[in-house]
Amino acid sequence: MIQDEIRQKIDKLNVSEKILLVSDIWDSIAQDCSAMPPIQGWHKKELDQRIEEYESGKAELFDWKEVHNELREEFK
Incomplete structure (x- = not known):
């Protein structure tokens, strides 16, 4: 399964590479605001x-x- 392959590759990254990957993923999610859940009251x-x-x-x-x-x- 491709998800398992991705997980294995992620596991090989060091912490700083993982942080940068998460940042890049978040940036790609943020580009599609229609997919974002509504803002909660505390936020x-x-x-x-x-x-x-x-x-x-x-x-x-x-x-x-x-x-x-x-x-x-x-x-x-």
């Missing part, structure tokens, strides 16, 4: 709080591409 509350922090200038911001590239370099 919406957290998002609203973060938006408020952002709009008030209290949030520390990081460019995702820079963070992503730094992680890829660090865990090569």
Whole structure:
């Protein structure tokens, strides 16, 4: 079965490679927003709080591409 073959290949990856793989998988899932489940109440509350922090200038911001590239370099 192909799923078993994929699992065997994943098991051979080191931790940093697994993390990058999960990130890539999540990115591919996020591209199809119609497949996403609805946001739960606790999650919406957290998002609203973060938006408020952002709009008030209290949030520390990081460019995702820079963070992503730094992680890829660090865990090569």
